[in-house]
Amino acid sequence: MDTLQRLSENMQKGNADQVARLTQQAIDEGCEPKTILDDALVGGMAVVGEKFKKHEIFLPHVLLAAKAMHAGMDLLKPLLVKDGIPTIGKVVTGTVQGDLHDIGKNLVGIMLKGAGFDVIDLGRDVSPEKFLDAAVSEKANVIGMSALLTTTMPVMKKVIALAHERNVRNQLKFIVGGAPMSKEYAQEIGADAYCYDAVSAVESVKRFMGAH
Amino acid sequence: MRPTVRFLSDQLIEQIIAEARQLLCKLGVEIHNDTVLALLGDHSARIDNSAQRAYFTPDIIDRSLQAAPDSFRLYNSLGNEAVDLSDMNVNFTPGSSAINILDHESQHSRRPTSKDYVKYTKLMASLEHIASQSTAMVPGDVHEMISDSYRLYLSLMFCEKPVVTGAFTIEAFEIMKELQLAVRGSEKELAERPLTMFSCCPTAPLKWSNVTSQNLIDCARYSIPVEYISMPLSGFMAPITLVGSLVQHTAETLSGLAISQLTNPGTPVLYGGSPAVFDVRYETTPMGDIGTMMMDCAYSEIGKHLGLPTQAYIGLSDAKLLDAQAGFETSMGATLAALSGINNVSGPGMLDFESCFSLEKLVLDNEICGMVKRMVGGIEPKEDFPSLPRFEELLREGHLLISEHTMKYLKEEVYLPGPTIDRANRSRWQEEGSRTLGERAAEQVETMVAQHQPVGLSDTVLSDLTSLMEAEARRHGMSRLPEIR
Ligand code: B12
Helix, strand or coil: CCHHHHHHHHHHHCCHHHHHHHHHHHHHCCCCHHHHHHHHHHHHHHHHHHHHHCCCCCHHHHHHHHHHHHHHHHHHHHHHHHCCCCCCCEEEEEEECCCCCCHHHHHHHHHHHHCCCEEEECCCCECHHHHHHHHHHCCCCEEEEECCCCCCCHHHHHHHHHHHHCCCHHHCEEEEECCCCCHHHHHHCCCCEECCCHHHHHHHHHHHHHHC | CCCCCCCCCHHHHHHHHHHHHHHHHHHCEEECCHHHHHHHHHCCCEEECCCCEEECCHHHHHHHHHHCCCCEEEECCCCCEEEEECCCCCEEEECCCECEEECCCCCCEECCCHHHHHHHHHHHHHCCCCCCEECCECCCCCCHHHCCHHHHHHHHHHCCCCEEECCCCCCHHHHHHHHHHHHHCCHHHHHHCCCEEEEECCECCCEECHHHHHHHHHHHHCCCCEEECECCEECCCECCCHHHHHHHHHHHHHHHHHHHHHHCCCCCEEECECCEECECCCCECCCCCHHHHHHHHHHHHHHHHCCCCEEEECCCCCCCCCCHHHHHHHHHHHHHHHHHCCCEEEECCEECCCCEECHHHHHHHHHHHHHHHHHHHCCCCCCCCCCHHHHHHHHHHCCCCCCHHHHHHHHHHCCCCCCCCCCCCHHHHHHCCCCCHHHHHHHHHHHHHHCCCCCCCCHHHHHHHHHHHHHHHHHCCCCCCCCCC
16 A cells, blocks of 8 residues: 555544654655645545545544644645645634634634644634734635624624725635524625535635635 | 432532532633632632633632522512522523524524514413513614613513523623613612523633623622523533533532622522533534433532522424424423423523524423423322222212312313314314414414513503613614514
8 A cells, every 4th residue: 555545544543643654754755745735634634524524433533633634734844835835725713803602613723724724713802903914914815704693793794894995805715604694694794605514614715725 | 299300419419519619729710801800819719810810719619609599589570479499499481592583484594583572572471381581582683782682671571571681792781780770660679579680601611701700790789690501512612421511510600609609699690501512423512412401400400419599401402493303302301301400491492502493482392391390290199098989979970070179180180281282183183274283383372472461560661661772772873773563
């Protein structure tokens, strides 16, 4: 069995030590860092995501796989940077101003990281200004906003309006989620996607980055 | 004998409490509120201001437990006793703060309007087995900054039952208090006859936000009862085991108790919660999960062991429609809650992880509540011994339908549900239109709402309430409130 396949399988099982070892082995064998990332790690996480959706594995297994992936990413990152290969995407996440619910948002962050994206988490109670300041300074591709209260969801609209005001709307995608949100509301406020859970959030960001 | 259920032995309860106390003293609690930190500091808790952390002491915990009353009552808007939160008494209140309403016509969930809310409170006035109302939905047609207080306003305008509620912000407490003072007349009256109860949530694990801990202090200052709603999510924001989650729940609840009792010793509180097992397949917090219900009953046992009245979010469902899942999850929860003697059971009417309310379900659940209340009435002899004379009568008369004994105990012994529950034989059921549960419940909703009578508050009080609410709406840029008549 070749190294990349073993790497992918070990990552799917959540064997972080093996993932680090096999990533190093693949590098030593002369594999392109970008190939290791795409074929073994990101590819493996896609399989994990599929299995999770079908209830073949559960959330803890997904997080274990994500953690294992990072053991490999840590070794690949410096090489990718050296090769001038951009990261696969950067997402700024936060729960909107006035809202303290962050469990769902955190889960989305973990899963995005697991899928290989860079995640800058701004925490809870995040003002529109803070969202945009961070997205611009971090050169993020996506802003992910969470709201669990009907009273705080209108803040999302303000964030998007501010992006227009600052002339950065075109370079950013907006994804939104949380119990009071819906596809219709997301459309109404001009967000790019509504995601009902963390897996669908990963899918959306992947779609955006593919199109980038 | 009152039937009861127990999940924990006394020994296990004491062990859980001991562990929780240790967490409070050794690990401390993160509190994002300087007033609360100072208050705890004044009572010798060690405070790490930079980490916003308070390390409790055994003395603080003991003193709070001693100060808290073992029971209290809620009074309706006319000042009459309505809810007795003591011993093993079981009272039901609707689930609260739904984001959506299940529209009976379309069978879709949508944002509730003021009109929906008014219909709900009018319905509540008629539901015999649900002792208090709650601010069950959040109307979407008013400014979001008044959407918590406005619910309380509508509830007071159309239904006399006491209100289980809560504020979404620190600022909202003021108007919500003023509305209550308008009804009661004075702070003293309000303290003596509590009209509302506020739900205040710690954040798992072991944290209090600025808003919810300030709500605790503000309520305590006016002796407005609160229920602590700790929500460990087993396996995610709490240990996967029910015992581990119970330790966390106990610690979080005791920390809330301390904040209330140090602010105002003796202020009424309920040992409550809304824990849930985390569903690792769907990333959800199921209220209809059996482990969720077991935790509710178990922490109620802990609360009672500590000498406090209890509350739980139980007797609700995660189904999206009024279907069999909605029925079984609700009944199972309500039954367990009643057997556990949970004093305030928050659940009726609620679907979809506490986010969707159904008026038709509320009517069905009222029947479930009626049945479980009958159940905890237990089986008691009622002029049954000696039995010989009664059987002689039966043999003599050929039936007992008009026996004096029957006439005397019919209502007490037999719980007769309303027309939502189908008890007709098949032919009659067919002749009457072969109607589904949903159709029967919807008709009952309309009938009950049509019977609604104006509340007994004086015109002066009603217009005071309206003036207060209008002023609050104007403060947030709404020139007038939605038409509700
Ligand atoms: C847990 C919880 C809390 C915890 C939050 C702890 C924390 N650290 O987050 C605590 C106890 C602190 C809390 C407090 C309050 N809560 Co609360 N809470 C809940 C509850 C039960 C579950 C939320 C949850 O964590 N679910 C599990 C996670 C995994 O799911 P999720 O959040 O939905 O996230 C998923 C998706 O939505 C999506 N998603 C979420 N965010 C994002 C973001 C992006 C970018 C993307 C792509 C996707 C995405 O993906 C996630 C993963 O699957 C909900 C009920 C409900 N139906 O949601 C009420 C609920 C949201 N709370 C409610 C209320 C009223 C409050 C309080 C105001 C109560 C009070 N008076 O104190 C306070 C709020 C204070 C404030 N200003 O924020 C109401 C809201 C009512 C309304 N109409 O707005 C609800 C609906 C319950 C109810 N009926 O009363 N709450």
